[in-house]
Amino acid sequence: MNYPNGIKKKFKKEINYGNRGQSLEDDINETNKYYLLNDVAIIHKKPISLTLRKVDYPCRKEAVVKEAYFKTPSTTDYNGVYKGKYLDFEAKETNLKSFPKSNIHKHQLDHLKNISRHGGIGFIIIKFKFCNEVYYISSDLIIDYFENNLRKSIPYSYIKDKGHLIDIKYKPRIDYLTVVDKILGGNL
């Protein structure tokens, strides 16, 4: 098993100056909170998936996990409801000028494939740190690329071309529902 995404970071977090260097995950979480508070959509991040091995009950009111292991996720990190539709996505950032297939598990791609077949809206939000750009890309296009190309990485140009640039704003930070709106409106 590899290091679980985001775990190391949480324990070695750098000091933040006015959101400079804030992780994509933090930005998405803030965005979802904004959507929730403003009654726009109900999207939550799923808890980290763990296998519990040892749980102590030192007193009646408290249980402490003393041993647990990270599981490889079989679904994505985020899902929820927007205008009655089921939304499901994964958010990934990369330092590279391409999106490596290893950044997303096979199980997650299979899950997203299922989602879109069942009428849900499945996508991936990718942040390229080299240019500080965030893209929305349909999971079908990502799956299509991996199934029809031997390359282990999707070039930045493909995502720039096929995906949709999301403006980074003050509030909400990553307003990805603007893209979903275009899809629902039949404009994409």
Place this chain on the structure above:
Amino acid sequence: MNYPNGIKKKFKKEINYGNRGQSLEDDINETNKYYLLNDVAIIHKKPISLTLRKVDYPCRKEAVVKEAYFKTPSTTDYNGVYKGKYLDFEAKETNLKSFPKSNIHKHQLDHLKNISRHGGIGFIIIKFKFCNEVYYISSDLIIDYFENNLRKSIPYSYIKDKGHLIDIKYKPRIDYLTVVDKILGGNL
């Protein structure tokens, strides 16, 4: 904090003889697996929500959680997509002849209220162990009861009357989508 639901059970599981005494959670998980394998719907149980305090990295490939605490859930246990619709529910079983309000968190009721306002299908699956009956009841009806009654418990008769009995079968165990089908078809 109270004992998190289902945790104790997992560590003190009784021997199962041909599913007699199998928990509602196990039955729902089997049902969801059946739906997934037969490509009917994609419904997953969310992982247990924990606050991680201490994580060890004994070697490159493995991370071990050494200290974590259970969080009060702010959403429900299950969600997913069926025929393009967003589904969200909680499953509870009780030994009583009523459904105590304390069995469900305020946050979870607020969450279900939001879900139905945003066009999702929110419900609760309740198993009454005294008669071995499982009911589907719309979360709106549960919320309505608690908001308009001073009682701290919903009587069995209310759920029998307003809810929908789900047959316990061999496969899938708790076929709750038959009720969702009626709702989608405008028959409920």
